[in-house]
Amino acid sequence: MNQSALLRPDWTPATVALMVLGFVVFWPLGLAMLAYIMFGEKFQNFKREANRKADDAYAWCRSNRYAGPVNSTGNVAFDDWRKAELDRLDEERRRLDEMRADFDTYVRELRRAKDQDEFDRFMRDRQQVKPSSDTTPPAGYSGN
Template structure:
């Protein structure tokens, strides 16, 4: 079972500010207000900066920040095109790419483990040789 694409799948490609903004947008206006209040409590310039950003980006006056998060997701190709054949092809292609990515990551993990094992074996051989030469001396 593969997870459905969400905004969190694209988050590693974004900067820390964009990730924080997307995270707060997914949780709605209450999360923005809570972040602003905590900003004022702990470091007042941070709270002031969040308030200014909320007013500047019109998040303070919108009915919901979630609509912006949904628009963000649909702009990355997760929205249906209306053509069922294309949507099916796209879903199959995305699944195939995710499977290939998983297989490649598994291969890299096995490669790292093999490298670690060979380095450890070389270390143990060197240690055994050193112990053997110290016994002979």
């Protein structure tokens, strides 16, 4: 823990001042600050431990994505059908992901071609209108 922190769970001038101010403003705030001063280090260890356990549980759930509490129902025919369906769905998802990637590539190339066409048109129009050496304003210029 960073011992240079202004608000650490210890009897520092800042924490004592906040505790007194909390009691003056609204007594539960002062009581909460007193609890933080006295038990704050234990709360941080509790939070760290709870986060670690939650991360472990989440990792376990991710690793057992398709497997429930029991991998087999006891019925071999159903288990074979279930595995075949899950494999088919995985293949379908993979195929759909490939199709989406192909479509994204197609749209990106379509946009690029449209941008290139607009840029080429701009360059043609710009080359056709050559700036003249006199100071006549371009057509449609109001001068305001």
